[in-house]
Amino acid sequence: xxxxxxxxxxxxxxxxxxxxxxxxxxxxxxxxxxxxxxxxxxxxxxxxxxxxxxxxxxxxxxxxxxxxxxxxxxxxxxxxxxxxxxxxxxxxxxxxxxx
Numbered sequence: 001x002x003x004x005x006x007x008x009x010x011x012x013x014x015x016x017x018x019x020x021x022x023x024x025x026x027x028x029x030x031x032x033x034x035x036x037x038x039x040x041x042x043x044x045x046x047x048x049x050x051x052x053x054x055x056x057x058x059x060x061x062x063x064x065x066x067x068x069x070x071x072x073x074x075x076x077x078x079x080x081x082x083x084x085x086x087x088x089x090x091x092x093x094x095x096x097x098x099x
Contacts, residue, residue: 080086 081089
């Protein structure tokens with residue numbers, strides 16, 4: 001009988017120890033999860049100003065590109081008017097004017 005009682009007590013002690021280990025593991029996992037969640041929120045907060053700066057830079061780039069394209073087109077038109085195509089166009093316009 002003593003052997004059965006000792007075995008039962010040992011079994012109960014081992015069971016309570018494994019439950020304690022499981023609870024500790026769950027507590028650690030929960031703490032790790034909360035830490036990761038906090039780190040993710042901090043990272044998102046740090047990214048927001050960078051995202052706004054990039055959007056502003058993209059808009060400024062697009063505006064500068066449009067201005068450059070317009071100036072390039074105007075320069076090409078001026079070159080064409082000053083060069084041979086412009087001379088031909090001027091002669092044709094003069095020929096079309098009634099005398």
